[in-house]
Amino acid sequence: MYRLSEETEADWWEVEALYDLCFAPSRTALSSYRLRDGVPTVAGLCLILRDTDGTLAAAIRYWPAEILAKNGSEDVLLLGPIAVHPTRQGEGLGGLLINESLAQARRLGWERVLLVGDAPYYSRFGFTKLTGVDMPPPTNPERILGLALKSGAWDGIAGRVVKASGTDNGEIQP
Numbered sequence: 001m002y003r004l005s006e007e008t009e010a011d012w013w014e015v016e017a018l019y020d021l022c023f024a025p026s027r028t029a030l031s032s033y034r035l036r037d038g039v040p041t042v043a044g045l046c047l048i049l050r051d052t053d054g055t056l057a058a059a060i061r062y063w064p065a066e067i068l069a070k071n072g073s074e075d076v077l078l079l080g081p082i083a084v085h086p087t088r089q090g091e092g093l094g095g096l097l098i099n100e101s102l103a104q105a106r107r108l109g110w111e112r113v114l115l116v117g118d119a120p121y122y123s124r125f126g127f128t129k130l131t132g133v134d135m136p137p138p139t140n141p142e143r144i145l146g147l148a149l150k151s152g153a154w155d156g157i158a159g160r161v162v163k164a165s166g167t168d169n170g171e172i173q174p
Contacts (some may be wrong), residue, residue: 022083064164111153132158
């Protein structure tokens with residue numbers, strides 16, 4: 001049995017430790033972290049799962065970003081990282097976090113989600129390879145995946161992914 005909740009400030013270091021365990025501390029050197037530096041998360045989409053003893057089992061975070069397209073900038077959610085404690089992998093916790101957070105993103109009015117990941121895993125959630133969307137180097141273009149939360153949200157969207165430019169009272173809105 002697990003308890004799903006939004007990540008709080010009190011959870012931050014524990015979530016960071018889980019990410020370090022699952023990805024190694026050098027994860028922050030990845031190019032996607034340049035899009036997160038100095039940008040607040042989309043708090044309502046950052047979720048954690050704890051077991052009945054209160055032990056952190058899994059976490060997911062989202063950041064806002066923008067795509068500099070030919071007709072201006074387009075808002076996008078950057079999914080990740082997502083991590084499941086090694087002793088809890090294979091229980092479907094990652095899928096639960098992805099499904100719950102994507103449903104919440106739709107309710108909040110977000111239109112599109114972007115991630116860098118393995119297509120065979122993320123395709124079961126509806127993610128497909130994006131063409132014409134460029135992440136900061138050295139990102140492998142084959143791993144740039146997107147999901148439309150609103151029909152047609154990725155149609156005609158191409159350009160360079162950059163940091164989100166603005167906030168509203170510290171909370172990013174779609």
